[in-house]
Amino acid sequence: DQQVKQNSPSLSVQEGRISILNCDYTNSMFDYFLWYKKYPAEGPTFLISISSIKDKNEDGRFTVFLNKSAKHLSLHIVPSQPGDSAVYFCAAAARGSQGNLIFGKGTKLSVKP
Amino acid sequence: EAQVTQNPRYLITVTGKKLTVTCSQNMNHEYMSWYRQDPGLGLRQIYYSMNVEVTDKGDVPEGYKVSRKEKRNFPLILESPSPNQTSLYFCASRRPTGELFFGEGSRLTVL
Secondary structure, three states: OOOEEOOOOEEEEEOOOOEEEEEEEOOOOOOEEEEEEEOOOOOOEEEEEEEOOOOEEEEOOEEEEEEOOOOEEEEEEOOOOHHHOEEEEEEEEOOOOOOOOEEOOOEEEEEEO | OOOEEEEOOEEEEOOOOOEEEEEEEOOOOOOEEEEEEEOOOEEEEEEEEEEOOEEEEOOOOOOOEEOOOOOOEOOEEEOOOOHHHOEEEEEEEEOOOOOEEEOOOEEEEEO
């Protein structure tokens, strides 16, 4: 059973607009959430994270929102740029245990000029 | 420069021929892990290691072995590869802040 779900396999957005990528989780023990970006032929790279004690974390054009009661997080990219086109993975961990990251299946974002 | 280095990057082999994918990190991280990426399935953990001589199974360990004799190295061993192990493999080490630092990937094809 999937513990981390990204229900949208793909998303297409116009350059300059907002991109919103969504992620849901089922395990209430998760207390640390991360987003990774992956370009073809490269390894995933860390983008931004949030701890369960916060509901928002911002880094430049990237903001992650966490709604613990809904077990939902989202990544907002504003403004979107063509270079943001990549696959985005949501991941979660329960840091009290071994802290293994559980990944979603990914969402492919296409930002059109 | 902080790096996780995997070799080989690309490999085509045949069923049953043992192979090893090496992984080395230069950040003195204690935790290392292997993932495989398959279309529609995302990243799934194969094995992980909390430290030297401490390894444990992830979600999809069948058909794989690992060893951790030194902190920097974490090789992935396929004793008898099968076509269902055709995949893109990533090694990663974990920063003290909790995020994984990934290698560039090894694309394996088993015929």
